[in-house]
Amino acid sequence: MVVGFLFNFVINESPLSTKNKRTRKASNRLLPLIMTLRGGLPLLHQQFTALFKKNLLLSWRNKSATCLQLFSSFFFILVIFCIQEAMKANDLTSTRHKNVTDPKALVSPPIPPCEDKLFVRLPCYDFLWSGNQSRRVTDIVSAIMTNNPGRPIPSNKVQSFKGPEEVDSWLLSHPLQVPGALHFAEMNASVISYGVQTNSSSVKRRGRVEDPTFKFLVPLQIAAEREIARSLIGDPKFSWGFGFKQFASPAISGTVTTSAISIMGPVFFLAFSMLGFVTQLGSLVTEKELKLRQAMTMMGVFDTAYWFSWLTWEGILTFVSSLSLVLFGMMFHFSFFLKNSFFVVFLLFWLFQLNMISLAFVLSAFISKSSSATTIGFLVFLVSFITQIVSDSFPYSSGHSVTSRVVWSFFPPNTFSKGVQILIEANSTPGVSGISWSERSVCRSAACFLTMNKIFIWLSGTFLFWFLLAVYLDNIIPNASGVRKFVFYFLKPSYWTGKEGNKVQEGSICSCIGSVPPVEHVTPEDQDVLEEETLVKQQAINGTDDANIAVQIHGLAKTYPGTTKLGCCKCKKTAPFQAIKGLWMNIAKDQLFCLLGPNGAGKTTTISCLTGINPVTAGDALIYGNSIRSSVGMSNIRKMIGVCPQFDILWDALSSEEHLHLFASIKGLPPSSIKSIAEKLLADVKLTGAAKIRAGSYSGGMKRRLSVAIALIGDPKLVFLDEPTTGMDPITRRHVWDIIQESKRGRAIILTTHSMEEADILGDRIGIMAKGRLRCIGTSIRLKSRFGTGFITTVSFIENKNDDAKTSTEPLKSFFKERLKAEPIEDKKAFMTFVIPHDKEKLLTRFFEELQEREHEFGISDIQIGLATLEEVFLNIARKAELESATAEGTMVTLELESGILVEIPVGARFVGIPGTENAENPRGVMVEVYWQQDGSGSMCISGHSPDMPIPENVAVLHEPSSQVLGLGQRRVRGTVLDYEPNN
Ligand SMILES: Nc1ncnc2c1ncn2[C@@H]1O[C@H](COP(=O)(O)OP(=O)(O)OP(=O)(O)O)[C@@H](O)[C@H]1O
Numbered sequence: 009m010v011v012g013f014l015f016n017f018v019i020n021e022s023p024l025s026t027k028n029k030r031t032r033k034a035s036n037r038l039l040p041l042i043m044t045l046r047g048g049l050p051l052l053h054q055q056f057t058a059l060f061k062k063n064l065l066l067s068w069r070n071k072s073a074t075c076l077q078l079f080s081s082f083f084f085i086l087v088i089f090c091i092q093e094a095m096k097a098n099d100l101t102s103t104r105h106k107n108v109t110d111p112k113a114l115v116s117p118p119i120p121p122c123e124d125k126l127f128v129r130l131p132c133y134d135f136l137w138s139g140n141q142s143r144r145v146t147d148i149v150s151a152i153m154t155n156n157p158g159r160p161i162p163s164n165k166v167q168s169f170k171g172p173e174e175v176d177s178w179l180l181s182h183p184l185q186v187p188g189a190l191h192f193a194e195m196n197a198s199v200i201s202y203g204v205q206t207n208s209s210s211v212k213r214r215g216r217v218e219d220p221t222f223k224f225l226v227p228l229q230i231a232a233e234r235e236i237a238r239s240l241i242g243d244p245k246f247s248w249g250f251g252f253k254q255f256a257s258p259a260i261s262g263t264v265t266t267s268a269i270s271i272m273g274p275v276f277f278l279a280f281s282m283l284g285f286v287t288q289l290g291s292l293v294t295e296k297e298l299k300l301r302q303a304m305t306m307m308g309v310f311d312t313a314y315w316f317s318w319l320t321w322e323g324i325l326t327f328v329s330s331l332s333l334v335l336f337g338m339m340f341h342f343s344f345f346l347k348n349s350f351f352v353v354f355l356l357f358w359l360f361q362l363n364m365i366s367l368a369f370v371l372s373a374f375i376s377k378s379s380s381a382t383t384i385g386f387l388v389f390l391v392s393f394i395t396q397i398v399s400d401s402f403p404y405s406s407g408h409s410v411t412s413r414v415v416w417s418f419f420p421p422n423t424f425s426k427g428v429q430i431l432i433e434a435n436s437t438p439g440v441s442g443i444s445w446s447e448r449s450v451c452r453s454a455a456c457f458l459t460m461n462k463i464f465i466w467l468s469g470t471f472l473f474w475f476l477l478a479v480y481l482d483n484i485i486p487n488a489s490g491v492r493k494f495v496f497y498f499l500k501p502s503y504w505t506g507k508e509g510n511k512v513q514e515g516s517i518c519s520c521i522g523s524v525p526p527v528e529h530v531t532p533e534d535q536d537v538l539e540e541e542t543l544v545k546q547q548a549i550n551g552t553d554d555a556n557i558a559v560q561i562h563g564l565a566k567t568y569p570g571t572t573k574l575g576c577c578k579c580k581k582t583a584p585f586q587a588i589k590g591l592w593m594n595i596a597k598d599q600l601f602c603l604l605g606p607n608g609a610g611k612t613t614t615i616s617c618l619t620g621i622n623p624v625t626a627g628d629a630l631i632y633g634n635s636i637r638s639s640v641g642m643s644n645i646r647k648m649i650g651v652c653p654q655f656d657i658l659w660d661a662l663s664s665e666e667h668l669h670l671f672a673s674i675k676g677l678p679p680s681s682i683k684s685i686a687e688k689l690l691a692d693v694k695l696t697g698a699a700k701i702r703a704g705s706y707s708g709g710m711k712r713r714l715s716v717a718i719a720l721i722g723d724p725k726l727v728f729l730d731e732p733t734t735g736m737d738p739i740t741r742r743h744v745w746d747i748i749q750e751s752k753r754g755r756a757i758i759l760t761t762h763s764m765e766e767a768d769i770l771g772d773r774i775g776i777m778a779k780g781r782l783r784c785i786g787t788s789i790r791l792k793s794r795f796g797t798g799f800i801t802t803v804s805f806i807e808n809k810n811d812d813a814k815t816s817t818e819p820l821k822s823f824f825k826e827r828l829k830a831e832p833i834e835d836k837k838a839f840m841t842f843v844i845p846h847d848k849e850k851l852l853t854r855f856f857e858e859l860q861e862r863e864h865e866f867g868i869s870d871i872q873i874g875l876a877t878l879e880e881v882f883l884n885i886a887r888k889a890e891l892e893s894a895t896a897e898g899t900m901v902t903l904e905l906e907s908g909i910l911v912e913i914p915v916g917a918r919f920v921g922i923p924g925t926e927n928a929e930n931p932r933g934v935m936v937e938v939y940w941q942q943d944g945s946g947s948m949c950i951s952g953h954s955p956d957m958p959i960p961e962n963v964a965v966l967h968e969p970s971s972q973v974l975g976l977g978q979r980r981v982r983g984t985v986l987d988y989e990p991n992n
Contacts, residue, residue, distance in 0.1 A: 051676040052310050058673030059309070059317030062662070066291075067321070069661040069702075077283050077325055081333035084280045089340045092268030107258050113251040117227045118157040122165065122187055126218045129184045133167050135228060138175050139192035140168040144200070144239060148192065151235040151244075175205070187224040190232050200236050204228050226252050269344045270432045274425055278392055280333065281357065281424070284326050285364035286385035292318070292372035293381040303657040303718075306619050307674045308646035315369065315479055326361035330354055347435040347442030352460055356427045359467035363420035366471050369478030373485050392421030399425045404457045413457060417466050418473070427463040497639060529563075529590055534784050536794075541592035558726055558756035559595035559618065563627035564588055566613050587613040589780040590627065595773075597725075600748070600757040602771030604764075606886040606942060609777040611760040612654050615728050618758070619651050631726060647676075650724035652732045654760075656711040660704030664695050664714045667703065668721060675722030689717040692747055694740065708735035716744055720751055727751065729759045733766060745769060764878040776882060778889030788878055795884050796876025799844040799852070804870040805837075820866045827855050843876075887940050890948045891916030891985070903938060903950055903983070910980040915948050916940065920983035921959050932959040935986055963988045 067074040122132035139145040149168070153161040169175045172191045179186070188206040195201055206225045230250055238246045295301045304314065334354045337345030345353060367388070375381050399422050403412040417423050435442040443450075449461040458466075484495055494500065532538045547554065548562055566588040570581055588610045595601045603611045616622040618629055620642040632648060634641035658667060668686035677685060690696045693713035703711060716732050729748065733741045741763075748757065748770055761767055767774055768788050775785040784791055803820065817840060824830045828848045834841035844852070859871065893899070894914035903911045903920070913920050918938055925933040937954040964987040 052313050054673050054676065054679065055310055055313035056317050056320075058670050059304075059313055060321055062659075062666075062670050063317055063321040065666065066659065066661055067325070073287060074325070077287055078329050079332055080283055081280055081329060082336050084276045085333065085336040085340050085342070088268055088272050088276055088342070091272055092342075095268055108254065108256055111254045111256055113253040114222065114226060115249065115251045116157060116230060117222075117252075118159055119152075119161065119227045119231055120187075120223060121159070122185075124223075125184075125187050127184050129182075131185070132165075133186040134161050134165040136167045136169065136175050136178065136186055136189035137192065138169040138171050138189070139194070141170060142192065142194040144194050145192040148200070148232075148235045148239050149190070151238065152190075152231045155235065156231065172203070172205075179205075187220070188228050190228055192232075192236075198240060200240065202232050202236060204232065222252070222254070269342055270436060273344065273432060274396055274428050275393060277333075277357070277428055278396060278421060278425065279389065280329075281361050281364060282385070282389045282392070284322065284329065284361050285368050285388070286382065288318070288322055288365050289368040289371055289375070289381045289385050290378055292368065293375045294378045296372065296376060297378050299653070299655075299657045300659060302621055303651070303653070304671075304674060306621070306646060306649070306651045307671050307718075308643070308676075309674045311479060311482060315475075315482075318369070319365065319475065322365045323362060326365065327358055330357035330361060333357055343435045343442070344431060348431050349443060349445045349448075351445050352443055352448055353431060355464060356424065356431070356460070356467075359464060359471065360420055360424040360427075363424075363467055363471045363474065366474035366478060367420065370474050370481060373478065373481040392419075392425075395419065395422050396425035399429070418470055420467060420470050420474075423458070423463050423466045423470070426458050427460060430458070430460060430463075494639070530781070532782065536785050536790070537782050540594070540782075540785050544592045544594055547594075554594070556596050557594045558597045559629060559631050559758070561591050561593050561595075561618075561627070561629045564591040564614065564617060564624055564629055565626040566610070566617055566622060567625040587780055588617070591777075591782055593775060593782065593785060595756050595758060597756050598752060598754065599772040600752050600759055600770050602767040602774045603758060603760045603777060604762075604767055604774060604882055605760075605777035606882075606889075607947070608779075609889075610780040611777055612730055614777070615651075615653075615730050615758065615760065619649060619728060620645065645726075648725040650719035650721065650727045652712075652715045652719035652727075652729045654730040654734075656708075656715050658703040658706075658711060658714065661702055663698075663700050663702050664690060664706075664710075664717070665699040667714060667718060671718050672721050677722055685721065689721060693717045694743060709737060709740055712736055713740065713744065716747065720747075723755075725755050727755060727757045729757060731761055732759070733761070733763065741766075764882055768878045774878075776885045778886055779893050781889075783885045783889060784881075789875065791881045792875040792878060793846060795881040796846075797843050797880065798846050798848075798876065800874050800876060801842045801844055802839055802872045803842075803866075803868055804839045804872075806867045806869045807838075820868075823859070823862075823866070827851065827858075883940060883942070886942070887916040887918065887948060889916070890940075891918075895985075900982075901950060902980075903936075903953060905936065905953070905956075908979070911983040912980065913938065913983040914985060917983065917985040919963075919986040919988040921965065921986050922956070922983060923981045924979075925956070930958040932961070932963075935959045935963075935988070959986065960988070 119134055122128060122134045123130075125132070137145075137149050140149075146168075149166070153163070153166060167178070167186075169178065175189050175191065179189070188204065191203040191205070193201045204225055206220045206228070208220055234247065238244055301314070331354060334345055334350060334357065337353075338350075371384055371388075372381075375384055395416075399416075402408060403416050404426055431443060443460055448464070449459050451459055480498075483497060532541060544560060544562060547560065565586070568585045568587055570584045591614065603614065605611050613622060617624045618631065618636060620636055624637060629636045631641075631645045634644045636642060636645065662670070665686055668689055669682055672682040672685060673679070687696070687699075690699050693716055695710065695713055695717070698706065698710060703714060706714065712732060712735055716729065719727050719729060719732075732748070733744050736744060745766065748759070751757065752772075759767075759770060771788060773786065774788055774791055776783050776791070784795060786794070805817070817835070820840065821832060824832070824842050828842075828844050828851065830842045830844050830848075832840045832842050848855075856871070856873075859866075859868070863871075891914055894916055899915050900912045901915055903913055905911060905922070909922065911920060911922060918940075919935050920938055921933055921935045923933065927933075934956040935958075936956060938950055939952045939954075940948050941951040943949045965984045
């Protein structure tokens with residue numbers, strides 16, 4: 009018989025409760041390690057080294073991207089080389105680039121048909137002529153057409169005009185329709201003068217060169233002179249021999265190499281240098297997006313260590329890639345790389361790439377999605393490409409102001425493209441050497457605004473400028489990685505000294521952006537919550553410093569500002585959302601405080617505010633005396649907290665061992681101890697076997713265990729565990745509970761969970777939040793006794809007493825009804841369950857003594873008694889909170905009764921009166937008890953309802969519906985919410 013023992017358990021919190029059993033089991037493990045954490049410069053150096061190693065590992069594990077960044081230069085140089093070879097091959101087929109050793113003479117060449125011209129528009133004319141008012145000139149032109157050697161020219165292929173002016177205006181309005189024109193003037197009987205017009209531009213197409221002198225001018229001139237002479241002499245057969253021969257000449261060569269680089273070089277070099285920029289921007293934004301940066305910040309990483317570790321690693325990568333570009337360029341024998349000094353060319357590329365890395369740092373402060381990073385990277389390339397086109401003339405030429413030159417030069421691609429141009433020009437003339445190191449300051453042209461030396465100075469300056477700007481913006485712009493600093497934070501002595509951590513600082517940039525409505529204060533309904541609030545307020549007014557308090561929360565409130573989304577036709581605005589509406593509570597040292605609440609209650613937001621991830625809207629919290637609203641306070645807090653966030657924040661490419669080493673270094677653990685501590689933590693969370701496996705291939709449970717281990721690293725004085733056991737199998741979960749239980753000693757733990765069992769076992773004190781407010785606070789027993797329905801008593805029967813079970817259990821039922829007014833809530837053959845209301849607590853000792861005495865009479869084999877479950881308490885609180893907001897917002901759900909009536913009730917209503925059921929027997933009508941549960945998404949939904957029961961006399965109506973009968977067909981009514989407590 010166990011009655012007496014179990015009864016003690018309920019009333020006195022037996023030492024053998026589940027919680028205490030677990031404590032004993034785990035007591036010999038995970039003792040907090042007393043160790044001194046490093047600080048100051050040694051910590052900065054340690055963090056830098058660890059982060060540098062992380063960057064190196066990530067690059068090593070992402071070999072394809074790293075190789076692309078390092079050796080893409082080969083591809084670019086190869087492409088330029090191929091283009092150069094293609095140009096060479098093209099030039100070889102061109103007549104201009106052939107050796108002319110024995111040029112052929114042109115003897116009396118005919119006027120060619122206009123269609124022979126390389127570029128021609130149809131209809132075309134073989135030639136035009138002017139002077140058509142003279143009969144003699146007309147005859148001369150007719151003779152030219154008739155006597156053209158080998159091809160008489162038809163009259164529709166020739167156009168005549170009065171004078172040269174008319175020809176010019178025709179040429180202007182008919183471009184490319186005629187290769188030449190003849191102008192005649194009959195001066196007197198023995199003098200006829202003439203002139204020839206041809207387009208003098210030499211044209212080249214597909215390797216063929218069209219020289220207008222040979223092709224059009226000479227034939228026209230010969231024909232005109234021949235026919236003028238015949239006309240003057242009067243002999244139509246008069247003739248003379250005429251030959252025309254070009255010089256023997258070698259093929260034109262030597263300009264091809266330069267032209268391939270000069271045509272494609274600037275854009276290819278820009279594209280090559282942009283690769284590192286885009287990769288870096290992507291890496292930074294990804295770390296931000298996956299909240300890895302946030303995790304490091306929570307662990308107390310120095311901004312300086314973070315930025316310098318990236319800068320150093322990227323500096324090395326850009327150094328190697330610039331070097332490889334110059335070496336590949338030399339290997340392919342480009343005079344750009346061979347004639348110009350190696351150092352000048354290398355320095356230009358390296359400095360430019362470093363500039364682009366700084367620019368990536370700056371841009372990363374404004375971008376939160378890695379997909380946007382690629383788009384922004386492409387846009388920057390596009391802008392650079394456009395500015396590169398104009399950089400030659402604007403603004404580095406006379407006629408532009410110094411200011412425009414200075415502003416223009418702040419964008420690194422502009423100075424870079426100018427540098428590339430200078431280097432291209434320096435070796436574009438055959439026989440002229442490029443720019444040597446000593447000549448980097450020499451100005452080669454008359455209007456010279458930038459020399460290579462000045463470009464180097466500019467690039468060094470802009471690199472520093474962008475880098476410092478990036479660090480500054482990272483500190484003041486609100487983003488996912490923590491409380492933002494005051495705009496002039498660096499001018500405050502406390503920033504450098506680390507003191508005044510308990511002072512609230514206002515004036516971060518987020519305080520100027522947008523306004524959020526003030527949080528109105530609501531006095532808590534619950535007595536315990538009110539008492540807690542009064543105590544905290546009193547302590548705050550008195551300035552009492554309780555050494556046992558780890559966290560003191562003073563009216564913490566968080567309102568997420570509304571967002572504006574731009575659609576295609578209109579913009580959609582969402583209202584600000586109050587996630588926490590004034591939280592007051594103390595969290596003691598050496599205790600585990602369990603924060604419960606339905607989805608969206610504000611638990612994670614509370615943790616985010618306490619860990620400095622989300623800036624608070626109002627109120628404050630002191631963690632070991634440091635204000636979360638002070639950047640100095642926050643950096644002190646980060647040294648003493650460990651956080652296991654709701655979602656695992658891990659690098660897929662790093663193993664659990666590497667994660668622990670990294671975070672241990674960030675925390676400042678002595679390097680000599682890191683290995684052993686990591687091994688111990690891995691063993692504690694049962695990850696030793698997977699220590700060297702990358703976290704990307706872990707199961708959900710393994711990732712959670714690693715996150716718990718990370719939270720416990722460095723012996724933090726306050727640990728935040730946000731749903732740490734989600735996704736774990738029961739065995740591992742119990743194991744993690746042991747770890748958490750054991751880690752309580754010497755520190756405070758704030759745990760949020762959806763597992764009531766977990767809260768019951770681990771929580772020393774439990775707070776339940778709903779709709780942003782604390783609804784109840786206290787120990788598990790206190791909550792169960794205050795918010796549960798009562799004591800649950802299960803009576804089991806002796807096995808052979810089953811023939812007529814129904815009859816034989818009647819005396820027991822009557823016994824319960826008579827003494828305690830309790831009806832069974834479960835009536836089975838083997839057992840029966842009763843709920844005994846709290847107000848009967850005083851009668852219980854005598855009642856159970858009597859029950860024990862009559863156990864043979866009732867056929868009882870065992871009696872168990874316990875409090876209502878925490879789950880019941882939780883559901884009660886959540887339901888009440890839902891009812892509160894549903895009443896305010898008018899959110900209704902439909903309850904379908906067995907009679908077919910549809911009753912509309914606010915979410916969370918428990919006792920609901922059915923309108924229209926009033927009669928003589930039940931003058932107030934009937935009511936039902938609605939049973940609620942949480943669905944998969946955490947929302948309250950109806951799970952069933954009780955049979956109809958009369959509404960007792962003294963029950964008040966909480967929520968009177970505006971209109972009662974809604975439907976005409978199937979009866980649909982709006983229910984009345986009743987203020988009824990069944991135990992009263
Ligand atoms: N960045 C945000 N912007 C706007 N609203 C937010 C933001 N983050 C959270 N919220 C809202 O604030 C409320 C509280 O969210 P929070 O994540 O703190 O709840 P929770 O109690 O942790 O819930 P869960 O148990 O599901 O984790 C929710 O309604 C949520 O939609």
